[in-house]
Amino acid sequence: MSFISIEFLLFVAGIVTIYYFIPHRFRWALLLLAGYLFYASLSVQFLPLLLASTAVTYVTGIVIEKQQTKQRKKYVMFAGISVLLFFMGWFKYFNFVNESLRNVADFLGLSYNVPYQDLVLPLAISFYTFQAVSYLADIYFGKQKPERHYGYFSVYFAFFPQLVAGPIERARKLIPQFKVEQKYDYDNITYGMKRIAWGIFKKTLIADRLAPIVSSVYDSPNATGSEIVVATILFSIQLFADFSAVSDIAIGCARLFGIKLTENFKQPHFAVSIADFWNRWHITLSNWLRDYIFIPLCKGKKKRGEIYFAIIITFLVSGIWHGAAWTFVLWGLIHGFYRVFGDATKHVREQIATTVGISKRPTIHTWWKIAVTFLLVCYSRVFFRSNSVAEAFENARLFLTPTSWNPVGILETFQLFSLIDFVLFAFFFVVFQVFQYMERKHRCTWNWLSQLPVFSRFAFYSFVVLSIVVYGVSENGFIYGGF
Amino acid sequence: MGRFIIKILAVAAVVGLVFVPVNQFVSVSHDYNINHAILNFKNNPRPVDIINVGASHSMYGYNFKSTGLEHLDLALPAQTIEYDYKLLKEYGEHLKDDGVVLVSLSQITFGSTETKFIGNYYEILDREDIDPYNVFDYYSYLYLPGANTASFLSAVAGKFKEFRWDDHKPWVDNGDAYAERKSKRVEAEYAAAVEANTISENMRYLKKIIEYCEERDYTVVLTIEPVHESYAAYFSEDDMERLVFQHLDALDFDVPLLDYMNDERFASSREYFIDGDHLNKTGRKVYSEIVYEDLKEMGYLHRPESIPVGRK
Numbered sequence: 084m085s086f087i088s089i090e091f092l093l094f095v096a097g098i099v100t101i102y103y104f105i106p107h108r109f110r111w112a113l114l115l116l117a118g119y120l121f122y123a124s125l126s127v128q129f130l131p132l133l134l135a136s137t138a139v140t141y142v143t144g145i146v147i148e149k150q151q152t153k154q155r156k157k158y159v160m161f162a163g164i165s166v167l168l169f170f171m172g173w174f175k176y177f178n179f180v181n182e183s184l185r186n187v188a189d190f191l192g193l194s195y196n197v198p199y200q201d202l203v204l205p206l207a208i209s210f211y212t213f214q215a216v217s218y219l220a221d222i223y224f225g226k227q228k229p230e231r232h233y234g235y236f237s238v239y240f241a242f243f244p245q246l247v248a249g250p251i252e253r254a255r256k257l258i259p260q261f262k263v264e265q266k267y268d269y270d271n272i273t274y275g276m277k278r279i280a281w282g283i284f285k286k287t288l289i290a291d292r293l294a295p296i297v298s299s300v301y302d303s304p305n306a307t308g309s310e311i312v313v314a315t316i317l318f319s320i321q322l323f324a325d326f327s328a329v330s331d332i333a334i335g336c337a338r339l340f341g342i343k344l345t346e347n348f349k350q351p352h353f354a355v356s357i358a359d360f361w362n363r364w365h366i367t368l369s370n371w372l373r374d375y376i377f378i379p380l381c382k383g384k385k386k387r388g389e390i391y392f393a394i395i396i397t398f399l400v401s402g403i404w405h406g407a408a409w410t411f412v413l414w415g416l417i418h419g420f421y422r423v424f425g426d427a428t429k430h431v432r433e434q435i436a437t438t439v440g441i442s443k444r445p446t447i448h449t450w451w452k453i454a455v456t457f458l459l460v461c462y463s464r465v466f467f468r469s470n471s472v473a474e475a476f477e478n479a480r481l482f483l484t485p486t487s488w489n490p491v492g493i494l495e496t497f498q499l500f501s502l503i504d505f506v507l508f509a510f511f512f513v514v515f516q517v518f519q520y521m522e523r524k525h526r527c528t529w530n531w532l533s534q535l536p537v538f539s540r541f542a543f544y545s546f547v548v549l550s551i552v553v554y555g556v557s558e559n560g561f562i563y564g565g566f
Numbered sequence: 567m568g569r570f571i572i573k574i575l576a577v578a579a580v581v582g583l584v585f586v587p588v589n590q591f592v593s594v595s596h597d598y599n600i601n602h603a604i605l606n607f608k609n610n611p612r613p614v615d616i617i618n619v620g621a622s623h624s625m626y627g628y629n630f631k632s633t634g635l636e637h638l639d640l641a642l643p644a645q646t647i648e649y650d651y652k653l654l655k656e657y658g659e660h661l662k663d664d665g666v667v668l669v670s671l672s673q674i675t676f677g678s679t680e681t682k683f684i685g686n687y688y689e690i691l692d693r694e695d696i697d698p699y700n701v702f703d704y705y706s707y708l709y710l711p712g713a714n715t716a717s718f719l720s721a722v723a724g725k726f727k728e729f730r731w732d733d734h735k736p737w738v739d740n741g742d743a744y745a746e747r748k749s750k751r752v753e754a755e756y757a758a759a760v761e762a763n764t765i766s767e768n769m770r771y772l773k774k775i776i777e778y779c780e781e782r783d784y785t786v787v788l789t790i791e792p793v794h795e796s797y798a799a800y801f802s803e804d805d806m807e808r809l810v811f812q813h814l815d816a817l818d819f820d821v822p823l824l825d826y827m828n829d830e831r832f833a834s835s836r837e838y839f840i841d842g843d844h845l846n847k848t849g850r851k852v853y854s855e856i857v858y859e860d861l862k863e864m865g866y867l868h869r870p871e872s873i874p875v876g877r878k
Contacts, residue, residue, distance in 0.1 A: 089702045269570055302754065498731045503719055541573075545580040552581065552713045553588055 084124040086247075086332045087286055087557040092279075094121070099272075099339045107264040111234045114261070114340070118241030122206065125247070129205035132170060137240045139166050140215040144229035144236075147222045160223040164216050171212045174205050179407035207247045209404055211240055213371055218254045220375055227255050235261050244336035248329045250347045250367040257342070265341025277529050278335030280547050281518075282328040287555030288511040290325035293317050296499050301468055301478075308487025311478050313496040315461050318468050320512070323352060326365070350519055352460075355452040357421040360460060368404070372397050391426070395419040405467070410475050414466040421459055507554055589712035595721030598711050600642060600683075604657070604690045607638055613662045614638045615867060618789075619650035619775075620670025621678070626844040627670065627791040629851055633858040635867070636662075644682045647675055647771040652687075652695045654775060658784065666866050667779055667786045668857070669772070671823075672843075673749075673801055676813045677756035679764040685714065736841030741796030745842045749800035756809055769813050776819055785866050788814075788823040792832035792853060797842030801827075824860060831856070 084090045098117045102110055123130050143163030150156040181197055188195035218239075221227035230236040239258050265271075300306045300314035330347040337344045345367050354360035361369045380393035395416065402415020436442040441451065465482050469475035481487050497505055518528055525531040532540055592598050615635040618628045624641035631637070638660065640653040654667065661667065681687075685707035687696055693704075711717045723729075733743045759765050779786040790810075793801075801809070806827070814823070831852075832838050838849025845853055861867050 272570060273573075299754070302758075303750070495733075498733055501723075501734065502730050503723055503726075541576055541580065544577045545584070548577060549581045549584055552585065553718055554715055556715050 084121060085557075086329060087283060095279075095336055095339065102340055103267045110265075111232075111238050111261055114238045114243075115234060115241060118238065118243040118246060121243040122241060122246060126206035128203075129208075132174075132205050132208070133211065133241060136167060136170060136211060136215060137237050139163060140218060140240070141230070141233060141236050143219055144222050145231070147219065148229045156223050160219050163219050167212050167215050167219075170205075171208050174203070174208060176403075176407045183409075210249050210251055211246065213251050213368075213404070214240065214254070217251070217371060217375060221253065221255065227253075230254065230258055242337070242342075244333040244342075245344055248326070248333070249365075250330060250333065250345045251371050252345060252367065256345070260342045268341060271338050271341050274529060275335040275338035277544075278331045278338065280335075280544075280551070282331030282335060283551050283555070284328075284511075284547050285324040285331065285515065286328035287551055287557045289508070289515055290321045290328060291556045292504065292508050292511070293321040293324075297321055297468070299499060301470065301474075306478075306481070307492070307496075308481040308484045309489060309492035309496045310499070311465070311481040312487045313493055313499075315465050315468070315478075315482060319352065319457070319461050319464055322464070322467075323348070324515070350523065352457055353453055353519075353523070354456050354460075355449060356456055357418065357425050357459060360456055361418075361422075368401070372401055376400050387427075391423045394422050394426075398422065409472045410466050410469055413472065413475065414463050417463045417466060421463070511550065511554070585710075585712055588718070589710060592711040592714070592717050592721045595717070596724050597720035598717050601686045601690050603639055604642075604653070607657065607660075608690055611657075611660050612636060613665075614660055615662055615665045616668065617654070617658065617661055617665070618668040618670060619645070619654055620668075620789075621645045621672060621674065622844060623672045623791040623793075624668070624670030624789075626840065626846075627789075627850060628668070628854050628857070629847075630854050630858060632851055633855060635858065641670060642683070642686050644678065646678050646681050647768045647775070648679075649681060649687060649691075651771045651775050651778070652691055654778060656691055656695070658778065658782065661782075661784055663783070664867065665784065666861055667775075667784050668789050669775055669786060670789050670791060671810055671814070672790065673752045673806070673809045674755060675772075676765050676768045676810065677752065677759040679759060679762070679767060683716070685717065737836065741794055741836075741842040742799075745794075745797040745800045748797070748843065752809070765813060769817055773817055773819075776817075776821060786821055787861065787864075787866070788819075788821055789857070790823070790825045790827045791843075791845065792826040792829045792838075792849075793843040794836060794839050794841075795828075795833040798828050798833065822864060824857065826853070826856075 084094060094117075098113065102113055105113060119130060119133075122133060140163065143159060143166075147156050147159045147163070150159055177200055181199065184197070185195045218227065222229050230239070235258055236254075238261050239252075239254050242252075242257065242261075245252060297314050297318045300310045301318075303310075306314070327348045334344045334346070347366050349363040349366065351360055351364035354363050377393055377397040380396055381390055384390060384393065396419075398415045398419030399412065400415070401418070402411045402413070405411045405414070433442070436448060441448045462479065462482055465478045466475045469478050486492070500508065521528045521531060532543060535543075614637060616628075616630060617638045618624050618641055620627075620641040622641070622643045622645075625639060625643065625645075627641075628637065628639060638657060640650070640657060642649070650669065658667070684696060684698070685703070688704055688707055693699055706713050707717075728735075732738060734747075736744045738744070759768075776786060778784075826832070832845075832849065835849075838845055838852060840846045858867070
């Protein structure tokens with residue numbers, strides 16, 4: 084049961100209807116059942132792993148609190164986190180580590196006999212493991228009391244709107260919302276429906292329309308430089324439309340139950356620096372990495388070099404979290420380097436901007452920074468999207484080759500689309516950009532829309548629904564659903 | 567609650583009103599009704615002399631009207647050999663005792679496993695033969711074709727045939743651009759099939775077709791339809807060996823193959839083609855008459871003569 088399916092919409096409608104008809108004391112059970120049903124419909128074989136992770140985290144949380152000394156609390160926390168990371172590491176990283184060690188052994192001429200394991204990645208394991216780690220760490224740091232009600236705790240682990248691809252929520256934000264009796268609220272229902280519709284719009288009219296074009300270039304053994312440039316820019320648009328769509332649908336679904344999830348995106352492609360980008364892209368993961376990797380690593384560190392080292396390690400973890408492949412490791416390291424370089428050269432760059440005079444024209448300066456940041460992000464995504472390290476370096480070389488940016492070659496590359504597909508994509512992309520522009524101007528376009536005359540509002544809603552029905556294509560799962 | 571329902575109904579009504587003409591537009595389009603001949607046959611079955619299966623090369627390849635033969639065309643665009651088998655199983659019983667089954671092979675036959683237009687089969691096959699079968703897709707395809715984006719875009723493309731990039735027009739550079747693009751697609755599809763290890767699956771279905779025909783004493787002939795020289799230039803003998811013949815040889819059938827791919831009567835005659843690899847109305851007629859004569863020469867279709875085996 085994919086998010087983009089009639090079955091899912093009917094499933095949500097059914098659960099929401101029952102939710103508001105049953106007493107509050109039974110609602111956790113309904114949400115838990117819905118979560119497990121949803122997970123089972125996608126990956127029934129890994130339901131026991133989800134249940135085991137839930138139980139381990141629940142028990143560990145209570146045991147941490149019962150310890151008398153800080154030292155013992157720490158041991159228990161690390162024991163619990165180790166078990167959770169073992170589950171994730173075994174399924175997600177075993178073959179990656181195994182293959183890497185085999186290559187090293189081959190290089191050194193040593194014998195290495197650990198066999199390849201035929202492992203399938205359990206759905207959503209990266210997301211719920213990070214939620215579990217944050218829960219245990221928060222108990223250790225005294226920011227969170229362990230949850231005693233196993234039902235509510237299990238819902239935190241298996242809340243179906245955000246189970247598969249986030250946002251990565253903290254227990255202290257989510258569990259209290261489950262415990263409060265949510266009354267039927269007209270605004271919540273309409274807002275939730277609008278966010279779901281907008282998510283489906285982005286997924287079916289932009290992301291999935293671009294997916295085959297991007298694949299045709301990245302899966303081609305002899306793509307040209309211009310094709311790599313165009314496909315990488317299109318991949319950036321696809322990735323944002325795809326991932327923000329799944330977040331929109333998650334936030335919209337949760338809102339139907341009166342639950343407010345954290346926003347995961349703030350127009351990241353309008354970031355003016357790499358630091359700004361990570362404040363706008365996958366915000367819940369960035370915050371998680373900041374709180375549980377970067378800050379602990381920086382504790383007691385004052386030297387700039389030590390802070391930079393912590394930054395590199397944090398982005399390395401981010402890369403490894405995204406996938407068990409060296410391409411993701413390199414992607415993380417590139418962002419770490421960007422971040423460090425950006426910080427180290429900040430004053431020099433400001434001086435250059437002043438000398439050149441561009442800082443006197445703030446609009447041009449801002450758009451210049453947006454363009455540079457976007458291209459840097461695109462370059463890193465060559466590594467994110469490539470199928471192997473060798474291909475990634477070759478594609479990166481093509482991306483940086485000046486002739487690849489020849490406008491004629493780039494325009495010709497758009498012929499990867501059929502003309503009809505291109506016109507449709509261009510039209511819906513413009514709609515998407517207009518929406519984003521209004522978002523920048525009005526903070527919340529949905530609120531702005533709700534103040535428009537009824538005719539304009541309903542024309543827009545009808546346009547969104549009709550566009551999805553007639554032009555929407557969906558043949559792929561969500562990219563982040565695979566992490 | 568009432569206000570909410572009224573608003574939902576208002577949006578639904580507007581969407582519905584705009585959707586009606588879109589739906590009508592798609593439902594009468596050529597591509598949506600591409601299976602109409604098979605559907606007509608299903609409703610009015612009759613004994614036939616010749617059945618052809620295959621993908622678009624076969625669908626655009628045969629019209630035996632001028633020969634007087636009763637003909638059933640079971641070929642559909644991008645049809646996989648799995649669906650060749652399923653359609654033959656469904657309609658094969660209508661073949662006359664001395665009839666012939668033409669199984670079309672092309673560069674994509676062994677590399678193609680994904681059925682791109684599953685909706686084409688909803689009305690002409692039993693549900694249990696359709697895989698994957700989804701009840702929502704089934705009813706929406708039949709009753710709300712406007713909601714099927716592929717059908718909608720095909721209908722639009724059919725209406726605006728000239729609305730293409732210049733390089734996407736079939737005879738730009740004497741067909742070279744078309745042939746290059748298509749050969750890349752064939753190679754990509756074949757590489758994906760090698761990686762997914764699905765070629766053996768197609769070989770299994772071809773074997774099933776042959777066994778099915780043998781069990782019923784049907785005469786079966788493999789064919790490769792003619793293509794324009796601009797297209798053939800992208801598929802050398804080595805390419806064809808890799809894409810088609812190595813798999814055919816591995817199956818070791820005792821079945822004749824009529825290979826017209828580089829037939830000189832067609833290779834340089836653009837007037838016979840819509841594009842580099844699909845015959846037009848004229849080409850179809852000429853080609854079908856040639857096939858008919860060759861089949862007769864082989865002793866099929868009432869003329870018992872010697873039967874040559876192997877590539878023609």
